[in-house]
Amino acid sequence: GAVVSQHPSWVICKSGTSVxxxxxxxxxxxxxxxxxxxxxxxxxxxxxxxxxGSKATYEQGVEKxxxxxxxxxxxxxxxxxxxxxxxxxxxxxxxxxxxxxxxEQFFGPGTRLTVL
Amino acid sequence: AQSVTQLxxxxxxxxxxxxxxxxxxxxxxxxxxxxxxxxxxxxxxxLLKYTSAATLVKGINGFEAEFKKSxxxxxxxxxSAHMSDAAEYFCxxxxxxxxxxxxxxxxxxxxxx
Numbered sequence: 001g002a003v004v005s006q007h008p009s010w011v012i013c014k015s016g017t018s019v020x021x022x023x024x025x026x027x028x029x030x031x032x033x034x035x036x037x038x039x040x041x042x043x044x045x046x047x048x049x050x051x052x053g054s055k056a057t058y059e060q061g062v063e064k065x066x067x068x069x070x071x072x073x074x075x076x077x078x079x080x081x082x083x084x085x086x087x088x089x090x091x092x093x094x095x096x097x098x099x100x101x102x103x104e105q106f107f108g109p110g111t112r113l114t115v116l
Numbered sequence: 117a118q119s120v121t122q123l124x125x126x127x128x129x130x131x132x133x134x135x136x137x138x139x140x141x142x143x144x145x146x147x148x149x150x151x152x153x154x155x156x157x158x159x160x161x162x163l164l165k166y167t168s169a170a171t172l173v174k175g176i177n178g179f180e181a182e183f184k185k186s187x188x189x190x191x192x193x194x195x196s197a198h199m200s201d202a203a204e205y206f207c208x209x210x211x212x213x214x215x216x217x218x219x220x221x222x223x224x225x226x227x228x229x
Contacts, residue, residue, distance in 0.1 A: 032214055034217075042221070043206060043220060043222050044160075044206070044219045045219075046218075049216060093160065097214040099214070104213060105213060105214065107152075107159050107160045107162075108159060109158065109159035110158070110159040112157065
């Protein structure tokens with residue numbers, strides 16, 4: 001099956017710093033990328049939807065100026081958590097969808113962010 | 117709007133016993149339904165999906181689920197639990213293959229030796 005990678009797989013940072021998470025589709029073109037976050041012992045919540053070359057659409061309650069999403073190519077989307085705070089500590093997961101392969105969708109392995 | 121309800125946040129079964137994880141959905145259009153498994157500190161692995169074809173869907177690791185429109189259900193079953201099945205299971209719904217997934221709250225499955 002298709003593969004989506006995320007980098008880094010885990011990151012620890014100080015409060016106030018920015019962290020960039022990369023999501024790459026390795027063998028397909030992801031026309032749409034969804035970003036989810038999962039707090040400990042909770043379910044996945046959609047943060048935003050991005051289409052290649054367009055601005056991301058954010059879910060209600062998600063600050064677009066804090067969570068910057070860039071989907072500049074069909075194989076790479078990035079999520080930057082700006083001025084991270086401890087409450088941003090979470091598991092961030094991307095999901096790529098291709099217009100081919102019957103709109104199949106593939107999750108990345110996730111990035112564990114811990115803000116001290 | 118779509119939603120998913122997973123009955124039981126924690127299910128415990130004996131090794132070799134039947135596994136039944138319940139999922140009910142709400143959707144104004146014919147749904148796409150999914151079951152995912154998540155092991156600790158890992159991402160999601162697709163177990164199976166329903167996309168309007170056969171109502172009985174067979175997945176990986178011996179799991180299967182049956183779509184019942186009249187009951188708006190998509191329960192996950194496995195005839196005989198293995199220790200390796202212990203994990204968190206999520207049911208999810210979407211309106212198509214390229215729209216956001218709406219997840220249930222998850223059910224933690226424990227398998228007792």
